[in-house]
Amino acid sequence: MQAYLINLDRSPGRLAEADAQLRAAGVDYVRVPAVDGLALTPQARRRAVSRLRFCLIHAGPPDAGTVGCALSHQAVYRQMTAGGIPLAAVFEDDVEIPDPARFREALAHIEATDEPAVPTVWRLERRPGEPENLPPGLHPVTAASMGAYAYALNLAAAKRLTALNGPPIVTLADDWPRFSRLGVRVWSVRPEPCGQSGADSTISVAPRPKRARWGWYAALWRARRRALHALDWLATRLTGR
Numbered sequence: 001m002q003a004y005l006i007n008l009d010r011s012p013g014r015l016a017e018a019d020a021q022l023r024a025a026g027v028d029y030v031r032v033p034a035v036d037g038l039a040l041t042p043q044a045r046r047r048a049v050s051r052l053r054f055c056l057i058h059a060g061p062p063d064a065g066t067v068g069c070a071l072s073h074q075a076v077y078r079q080m081t082a083g084g085i086p087l088a089a090v091f092e093d094d095v096e097i098p099d100p101a102r103f104r105e106a107l108a109h110i111e112a113t114d115e116p117a118v119p120t121v122w123r124l125e126r127r128p129g130e131p132e133n134l135p136p137g138l139h140p141v142t143a144a145s146m147g148a149y150a151y152a153l154n155l156a157a158a159k160r161l162t163a164l165n166g167p168p169i170v171t172l173a174d175d176w177p178r179f180s181r182l183g184v185r186v187w188s189v190r191p192e193p194c195g196q197s198g199a200d201s202t203i204s205v206a207p208r209p210k211r212a213r214w215g216w217y218a219a220l221w222r223a224r225r226r227a228l229h230a231l232d233w234l235a236t237r238l239t240g241r
Contacts, residue, residue, distance in 0.1 A: 003029035025100040037068025053170040056232035092149035119157040141186035148174035150194035
């Protein structure tokens with residue numbers, strides 16, 4: 001299985017730490033220079049993202065780091081497609097592999113059970129807030145399943161994700177619930193073979209709005225979300241993404 005490591009040029013220390021993790025697990029990888037969203041000009045960001053569609057999906061505009069992150073993962077999918085890579089594992093540079101044997105077993109299982117014609121993603125991590133007590137095996141993605149620092153995918157998924165979120169970007173790189181609704185089968189692997197180092201993020205993430213406490217404000221917020229979701233549903237029906 002081909003492996004890709006996404007890393008910003010300005011983060012050599014994180015590259016060294018991720019390199020040590022992957023080499024200890026016996027993984028040879030190709031480094032993919034991450035797109036530094038903070039270095040993009042405003043004009044380049046406008047070309048790279050559909051601000052309207054992103055706002056419909058997430059009720060707010062993307063920040064520079066979000067755009068750079070999505071573009072970085074799209075660069076991996078283009079490499080897979082250009083090279084005809086049937087299966088790949090994708091890592092961000094804050095990945096940790098606490099048990100190399102379990103990690104290799106998970107990848108071997110993915111290779112043995114892959115259905116090449118079915119666009120499939122296997123999440124190799126568990127984010128805080130996701131269920132901890134799931135039995136071993138593969139579990140369908142849930143609404144809470146986000147995160148993109150460790151996952152595998154087949155070529156069919158790389159092509160589908162390019163169609164769904166290729167430039168212009170319309171959603172987060174790790175919007176697995178949305179991608180699963182639009183034709184990508186997304187599994188979460190349990191027990192998860194990868195973790196996250198806990199290092200400070202090298203991308204700027206826009207703060208999420210706080211949950212409204214006032215009754216009238218909460219009602220307005222819910223009505224706004226429903227209206228945006230309805231418009232996004234219509235846009236998705238018209239564009240297929």
